[in-house]
Amino acid sequence: MTPVVELALFAIAAAVVLVSGAAVVGSRHLVRAAFWLLPCLLGVAGLFALLGAYFLAAIQVLIYAGAIMLLLLFVLLLTRDIGAPAAAAHNRQAGWALIAAALVAAVTIGVALRAPWRLALAPTRAGTGDIGEALLRTYLLPFEVASVLLLSAIIGAIVIARSEPGEPRS
Amino acid sequence: MMVSHVQLSHYLVVAALLFAIGAFGALTRRNAVAVLMGVELMLNAANLNFVAFWRYVDPTRLEGQIFVLIIITVAAAEAAVGLALVLNIYRNFGTVEVDRVNTLKG
Numbered sequence: 001m002t003p004v005v006e007l008a009l010f011a012i013a014a015a016v017v018l019v020s021g022a023a024v025v026g027s028r029h030l031v032r033a034a035f036w037l038l039p040c041l042l043g044v045a046g047l048f049a050l051l052g053a054y055f056l057a058a059i060q061v062l063i064y065a066g067a068i069m070l071l072l073l074f075v076l077l078l079t080r081d082i083g084a085p086a087a088a089a090h091n092r093q094a095g096w097a098l099i100a101a102a103l104v105a106a107v108t109i110g111v112a113l114r115a116p117w118r119l120a121l122a123p124t125r126a127g128t129g130d131i132g133e134a135l136l137r138t139y140l141l142p143f144e145v146a147s148v149l150l151l152s153a154i155i156g157a158i159v160i161a162r163s164e165p166g167e168p169r170s
Numbered sequence: 171m172m173v174s175h176v177q178l179s180h181y182l183v184v185a186a187l188l189f190a191i192g193a194f195g196a197l198t199r200r201n202a203v204a205v206l207m208g209v210e211l212m213l214n215a216a217n218l219n220f221v222a223f224w225r226y227v228d229p230t231r232l233e234g235q236i237f238v239l240i241i242i243t244v245a246a247a248e249a250a251v252g253l254a255l256v257l258n259i260y261r262n263f264g265t266v267e268v269d270r271v272n273t274l275k276g
Contacts, residue, residue, distance in 0.1 A: 003175045010176045014184045021188050021211055025195035030204060037207055044188075044214045047181065051225040056217075056238055063242050068210065068249045075253040076203050079260040090198040091269055097197035105190035112182035119178065120229050134232045135239070142236070146243045153247030161254035163261065 010050055017043035028089045034072050041065045055128040181222035189215035202256045202266045206249065213245050 016039050023036040045060040135143050192211025199205050217238045224234025260266050 006176050010180060014180070017184065018187055018191070021191045024207055024211065025191050025199070030201055033204060033207060037210070040211065041214065044218060047184070047218060048221055050176070051181070051221050053221045053224070053235055053238075056221060056235055059239065059242060060217075063246055064210070064214070068246060071249055071253055072203060072207065075256055079203070079256060079266045089200065089204070091200050094198045097194050100197070101190040101194040104193060105186050108186035108189065109183050112186060113179050117178060117227055119226055126229075126232055126235065131232060131235055131239070134236060138232075139236050142240055146240050150243060150247055153251050157250040157254040160251065161257045 006050065010047070013043045013046040013050065016040070017047065026089075030076050031073070034069070034076055037072070038065055038069055041069070052126075055131055178222055178226040181218060181226075185215045185218040185222065188212075188218065200267045200269055202259065202268050202271075203253070205268060206252050206256070209252075210245065210249070213241060217241055 020036045020038075020040040020043065024033050024040060027033040027036060041060065041064040045057045045065065048054075048057040048060055189212050192208045192213075192215060195208025195211060196205050197208075199208060220234045220238045220241070224232070228234065256266055259271055263271055265271070
């Protein structure tokens with residue numbers, strides 16, 4: 001991949017991520033905001049692929065753009081207030097929050113541009129096999145802890161979301 | 171004309187902006203599901219930083235990618251539990267607007 005192509009692809013993906021991210025946050029319609037999340041997550045997957053993390057790009061599409069998006073949409077459809085579209089989408093702190101977010105962005109970008117990162121000379125690319133081997137050898141403990149966390153989250157979600165036996169079904 | 175490569179700083183800037191957008195959403199949205207969407211944007215920004223640092227600073231070791239995998243797992247768990255909580259709030263309060271769920275407010 002020539003530098004020009006890489007730069008162009010990066011610019012496209014970054015623009016998609018930022019524009020659709022802003023739409024997710026700013027859109028009044030919640031279902032629309034949820035659907036704007038899709039190009040945002042796919043753009044992040046594209047950036048992963050540009051960085052050479054192909055496995056993570058695939059996982060991002062499967063888990064985020066697939067599973068988490070679907071979960072968000074389901075809950076939106078289950079809980080939507082009928083009168084909601086008329087109400088304001090943002091609370092009264094929007095001005096202060098905008099200032100705070102702009103400050104966070106400014107400080108982070110300032111630090112990121114000034115810090116003397118020790119860049120690697122020769123970028124190497126890791127394949128899916130390397131990640132699998134690392135997960136099951138070096139990082140076996142976090143892997144197992146994550147699986148236990150997932151199990152407890154599944155059970156917890158079922159217990160929390162289940163309606164009480166005597167309660168009328170909503 | 172000399173065309174420069176995509177640098178580490180490009181990715182860091184994009185991730186910082188995405189994080190700020192997500193933080194703004196998480197702070198200001200009134201609907202609980204929209205707050206969760208803001209949190210997901212922030213997690214994605216962190217993931218982007220991890221992968222960028224893996225690629226440009228320490229590509230020989232896999233910590234960056236493993237960390238992202240674990241974060242995606244935790245994000246899935248967080249979304250499941252968070253959305254179950256939202257459903258329960260809706261059942262009890264009849265709304266998912268976070269500023270109307272204020273029973274604990276003195």
